Amino acid sequence: MILNKAIATVCGIGFLPKGGGSVAAAVYCIIWFLWPTMPLVVEIFSTLIVVVIGIYCADKVEILWGKDSSKVVIDEVAGMMIALLFVPFKWQYLVFAFVAFRFFDIVKPLGIRNLEKLPGGWGVMADDVLSGIYAWILLMGCIWFKIF
16 A cells, blocks of 8 residues: 555655645656657556556555545656657746646636546546646647647
């Protein structure tokens, strides 16, 4: 159970009194920025692994902390990873992806809120996965149309 807690809280970030989700997403942004030449296969595989492990660990800690506890922030890392998949290395894109992801994750428009109703770890992770997808679509649209 200790490992499940460590993973679900991203090494304790989830225990912060406020803003744990934003901090966890920002930690991944730092990793992405410091490793700009991450091979595509590593990026895809690591994202899938984080999602799967996140579902498992969020499900396990729900028994202790209740449904979709704010302590669980691995979902924010997974969503941020998705928002940055295949994104060219530019700090502007990183900032935009972070802001867009946090917007979708907090406001929960376009069916995102409905995914929270899924049982266990699925509900914890699914809304952030979709938030990451929406942020990615918005960012790619901006890149495609040369908005920045």
